[in-house]
Amino acid sequence: MADVAAELEALRKQIRYHDQRYYTDAEPEISDLEYDKLMNRLKELEAEHPDLITSDSPTQRVGGEPLGEFQTVEHRLPMLSIDNTYSEEEVRDWDARLHRREPDAEIDYVVELKIDGVAVAIIYEKGELTQALTRGDGRFGDDITSNVRTIRDVPLRLHGENLPDYLEVRGEVYMNNQELAELNERLKAAGQRTLKNARNATAGTLKLLDPKLCAQRPLRFFAHSPAVVEGLEIRDHLHFLELMQQFGLRPTPFVERSATIDDAMDRCNRWIKNLHDLDFEIDGLVIKVNSFPLREKLGYRSKSPRWVIAYKFEKYEAATKLEGIRIQIGKNGTLTPVADLKPVLLAGTTVSRSSLHNADELERKDIRIGDTVIVEKAGKIIPHIVRVEKHERTGDEQLFEFPKDCPACQTEVVRDPEGVYIRCVNPDCPAQLKERLKFFAHRTAMDIDGLGEKLIIQLVDQGLVTRIGDLYRLKEEDLLPLERLGKKSVQNLLKAVEGSKNRDLAKVLCALSIRHVGKHVSEVLATAYPNMEALQQADQETLENLEEIGPIIAKSVYQFLQSEAGKKTIDDLQSIGLTMQSEQFTSGKSAEEEEGEKPLAGKTFVVTGTLSKYTRDEIQDLLKKQGAKVSSSISSRTSYLVAGEKAGSKLTKAEKLGVPVLTEDEADEMLKGETVTESE
Ligand SMILES: [Zn+2]
Structure with missing residues (x-):
């Protein structure tokens, strides 16, 4: 008997460990088959010795009978709402208020994704999951323990030693977009109603009274805050997340510390721009004070804690048909797939295309031509495709084959060694040239009035411009035959081109489409070098040592200046008479x-x-x-x-x-x- 008990405990321990590797760390160590073997052995032993079954055994995730209704339970600590705003300025005001309240404190923040799911509190007593509650009205929630036990991310028993006597963890139950798409496929095949979006699917699933049904839904959980804690000291938020990881709970991912509100806002805005990278839905970012002692000092207002604010964005989504996929070629040769959509009204604007960002994203989301897709528009950001409605597929959808050659110049494309991008590396590619010319003429660069996109396309397509320097060799008789160009506008254009020859070095650098070099970096370089020749003589290390220029930018600048194409372009521009002198050069004096x-x-x-x-x-x-x-x-x-x-x-x-x-x-x-x- 003692042997059986020992084997049971060993099996449970192994399974919990592999659950953590699989669900929490996403790094499984054994195959599904091996895992099933362990699980089957455990079930077998427990069937022979039912008296030895414990409620935290991995076999007991889906237990119990369907409920008639959920019990209502009072929260030991109310589940308060948090203040939220759609305005960056109000976030900054919040920061200013905190600094006024605690003038001597060094306040650092953490920025967290605000998962669009259902808030849940999970209670562990001596390491064992004993209860899970919904928020309810904040004071009383529904007891959904039997449903939460079915979530594979949620350990029935915390991992590790020295477990706290009592731990109430709060977080968000949610569903991944890809898993929702697959669930809908299964529901449709079974003749059942499909689910509208990840949030509704999650809320609906948690309300199911039969845990066996709940167990069939791909629910997940992220832990984001502690509530009542006994027998555990937590210093700050990052420490809390680390502890959750150790206990086998999944902490909200990508949380980072920000020393200032500027940095925190930067992170927020970067996330909003990169929503398409996430496989789950968020409806904002949460900014929290990192230090727990400081949180305590700041305390609460009547309805919400002072130390946290949610920066939200408006989100709209709609279903539409993806009619085709095009490849766009950027100024540095990046091939970007773009979806042509059946026009659909979204937040007051008609959306007819959406970037698909890169080949990996296309594959990850399994997007095919002819698919019905869910398009989302968040904030002021360009719409992106959230997921495919796979259950709507008819079988006529076409896989998109990513081109092996550049569609504009037929050069073989290469994949970026460091990233997910695929590029045309032909420096004479006409598609790249068009993009570079647009950038060159732009107001923030050489500021050439009258040189717009339509004209650039004509100039390149007709072979009048094959490299940037050709712009300065254009003559009246070249331009007059072009569409929509009268004598007066030709003269104005030539004057504008001529006038751009004396643009400052910073403008020229910005205009050259050097990777990682925008307006600001150009200005930094122009402060350090009096003219283009001086910059060309700088070695990579010297560039790297300039303030605000890191190794990546330095390498990019150096490589461009030393490259065949870069040298040719600059020599050409010099011979035409561009001065490329810096107005910002500090002539050896310190900046101050x-x-x-x-x-x-x-x-x-x-x-x-x-x-x-x-x-x-x-x-x-x-x-x-x-x-x-x-x-x-x-x-x-x-x-x-x-x-x-x-x-x-x-x-x-x-x-x-x-x-x-x-x-x-x-x-x-x-x-x-x-x-x-x-x-x-
Ligand atoms: Zn090309």
């Missing part, structure tokens, strides 16, 4: 000395509202040229707010803080040095 000589040195500006004479970018450039700092948020350290039409909360805030407000005209006068206004 240099700034000190400029009229607006030491002043910080914030620009808001709609301007009439300048764009925001333009006026910010002009301010920076005169030595001013430009910031995106108002504080008591702001010297001036430049407020255009429809200036909103920034204006209110400036007035509250006593920050001087300038109209666009007043700012313009200041730029011209016509008035001297003191900010003190």
Whole structure:
């Protein structure tokens, strides 16, 4: 008997370990077959010795009879809601409030994905799962223990030693998009109703009174906060997540620490742009104070904790047909698949295409031509495809074969060694040239008026421009025969092209489509080098040591400047008469000395509202040229707010803080040095 008990315990331990490797760590160590063998042996032994079955045995996930109804249970600690906002500015106000409350504290934040699922509290006593509750009205929730026990991410017994006496973990039960698509396929095949989206599917599943049905649904769980905890010290949020991992619970993924609210907002906005990377739905980001002692100090308001805020975004989705897939070629040769959609109305705009980002995504989401797809638009971001309605397939859908050759120049494509992108590496590829020319002519780069997309396409297609330098060799008689181009506009265009020859080094660098080099990096480089020749002589290490230039950017710049194509382009531009001199070069003086000589040195500006004479970018450039700092948020350290039409909360805030407000005209006068206004 003792032997049997020992074998049972050993089997359970092994199975729990492999559950964790499989569900929590996503790194299974044994095959499904081997796992089933362990499980079958356990079932066999338990059948022979029913008196030795424990409630936390892995065989007991799906137990019990269907319930008549759920019991209502009071939460030991109410499940409060958290404050939320759709405005970045309000998040910053929240940060400012915390700093005012705790002026001496160093506040660091964690940014967490806000999973769009169902909030659940799970209670472990001495390591054993004893109860799981829904939020309910916040004070009382439904006891859904038998359903939560069926979720494979949720251990029935916590892993490891030194388990807390009592641990209430809160988190989100959810469903993956791909698993929902497969579930819908099965439901459809069984003649049952399909589920609309992952959130509804999750909520509906947790309400099932029969745990056997619940067990057939692919529910998952992420832990995001502790509630009542006895016998366990937790320092901060990251420590909490680490403990969850050790206990065999899945912590919300991708949580990182941010030392400032700026960094936290950057992370939020990056996530919103990359929603298509996630296989589960989120409806916002949660920003929390990391330190638990500090959370305690900050405490609660009547309905919500002070130390947390949710930054949400509007989300809309619709089903439509994917009619075709096209390949778009970027300025650096990246081949991006783009879906042509049957036009569908989404949040007031008609959506007819959506980026599919890369070949991997196409494969991961198993997207085929002719599929019915769910398109989602979140915030102001371009719509993306969430999932395929596989149950709607008729069998006529076509797999898309990713081209092996560039569709524009037929050069064999290559996969990026470091990433998921597939590129055309032909430097003379006409499709890339068109994109590069668009970028070259753009207002933030060489700013060539009248050189728009349609004209660029004609110039390249007719062979008038085969490399960037050709722009400067265009003659009136080349252009006159082109469509929609009168004599007057031809002359204006030629004048604009000629006029761009004296653009500053920063603009030229920005215009050359060097990977990882945008407006800001170009400016940094132009501050360090007086002209293109000097930059060409810099070695990679020197570039790497420049402030704000990391190894990746340095390598990219160096490789471009030393490449055959890069040298050819620059030589060509030089021979045509581009000056490529830096206006921002600090001539060996330290940045501060240099700034000190400029009229607006030491002043910080914030620009808001709609301007009439300048764009925001333009006026910010002009301010920076005169030595001013430009910031995106108002504080008591702001010297001036430049407020255009429809200036909103920034204006209110400036007035509250006593920050001087300038109209666009007043700012313009200041730029011209016509008035001297003191900010003190
Ligand atoms: Zn090509």
